Amino acid sequence: MTTQQPVPEERRPANRGPKAAAHNRAALITAAREIFAVQGLDAPLSAIARRAGVGQGVLYRHFPDREAIAAAVLERNVREIEGAAAVTGATLAAVLGVVTWHQTQSAAFIGLLHAAGMNDRADTRAWSRKLSERVGNALRNCLPAGHRLSADDLMLAIAMVSGAATGPTPQERERRAVAAWRLLGITVGPVRSFEDE
Amino acid sequence: MTTQQPVPEERRPANRGPKAAAHNRAALITAAREIFAVQGLDAPLSAIARRAGVGQGVLYRHFPDREAIAAAVLERNVREIEGAAAVTGATLAAVLGVVTWHQTQSAAFIGLLHAAGMNDRADTRAWSRKLSERVGNALRNCLPAGHRLSADDLMLAIAMVSGAATGPTPQERERRAVAAWRLLGITVGPVRSFEDE
CATH class of the missing domain: 1.10.357 (Tetracycline Repressor; domain 2)
Structure with missing residues (x-):
């Protein structure tokens, strides 16, 4: 019975193709907006990745630097x-x-x-x-x-x-x-x- | 006749005691205001010293860093x-x-x-x-x-x-x-x- 059970959402790798990439990008922008609003523009980018639920590598793949995400x-x-x-x-x-x-x-x-x-x-x-x-x-x-x-x-x-x-x-x-x-x-x-x- | 002639103002050393120090300080603030207005807050401090007509050493004696002069x-x-x-x-x-x-x-x-x-x-x-x-x-x-x-x-x-x-x-x-x-x-x-x- 367990063979058909899908992998729980939170256990899936963060980046699984174009659709997931778009989802990650959107989540990173939302997270950046929230973190910048509270901590200012020099907030650590690691806090943004953490809030978006992705690794820092995913963040840097979408946004090479702080200016890009801002x-x-x-x-x-x-x-x-x-x-x-x-x-x-x-x-x-x-x-x-x-x-x-x-x-x-x-x-x-x-x-x-x-x-x-x-x-x-x-x-x-x-x-x-x-x-x-x-x-x-x-x-x-x-x-x-x-x-x-x-x-x-x-x-x-x-x-x-x-x-x-x-x-x-x-x-x-x-x-x-x-x-x-x-x-x-x-x-x-x-x-x-x-x-x- | 020339023995009593005063040294021209611009030939005098920049810092000659408390009065000259106050003069230099005031000139540095005026210069900083003009330079910052045109070039922004990250203008080179050397430009401020030059505009005030003093050496950079005099600037640093009055203002240890950029924040102090701002x-x-x-x-x-x-x-x-x-x-x-x-x-x-x-x-x-x-x-x-x-x-x-x-x-x-x-x-x-x-x-x-x-x-x-x-x-x-x-x-x-x-x-x-x-x-x-x-x-x-x-x-x-x-x-x-x-x-x-x-x-x-x-x-x-x-x-x-x-x-x-x-x-x-x-x-x-x-x-x-x-x-x-x-x-x-x-x-x-x-x-x-x-x-x-």
Whole structure:
């Protein structure tokens, strides 16, 4: 009877082909986002592998260095914001709630993007501008006609809220981010991730 | 006749006692602020010594490491804001103009302070909080009674403008900072240093 019994999920080798590789990659990005949110961008990569339930070799196969995994987290963040904006009937407030959730989770990245703004490396600047343009396009699609703010104003407002969203814990960063939107007089829907929907 | 002629200022040895030491220290802080504003916080310290017109030995005598000179620049920035607020009849707009000048000059520091907000090192956090409290106290003194914003709101607004004041040049950072104050509906006087008065 035991001959047909499948190997329990947790006993299988971590990498078993393209499907498992995609699964591992996704798990590593989720783990990196959580670890960076709490410990900052210089968190040990071994903590990310452990949280994702894979060996460090698997991590390095997907992401050769820290910059590569940080870039993958930012790319997923932008994709989730685009996803939230693409929902039928998405309101500006709801999409800004998702943007704000990412800001409070990814405070570690804000210093990085600031540094990119000062950076001589044209490729880093171009990449950071491209991500920012994608967020701008997503917001433009749910900006009601005749809104007092232009899409450029909204992008500036997001940078402003990023500046406010500091603090040692995600909770404190969310409290400050929400207060910042209030100072700007901009209504922001529930602060939450888009995946949770 | 030439026996009484003083040695030209620029030919004198750089360090000639307590007065010259204070002069060198001040010149190094000014030079560091200018170099950091253009090249970022990882600018070579040799460029700072050269700009200040002193040898690297003099720099290291005053500032044992990069953190020490960065801290001295921030300390002087805060002191200038306090000075602007202490002027008789100082308006909130005028003091915020000085705050904004420092934000556009010291963009390199903003990432640093962001990192401090995430930082585990209690001494860095305490020091950054103390500087922030001094700016808060200076602003409180020129906040008109019944202003729509509390002193805490103003400090949050300053953090927000810091988030917006990014870009490769001080000019671009000033343009964005001024636009950010406008979004907040807060009037800000001329953007300038306090020493220039």
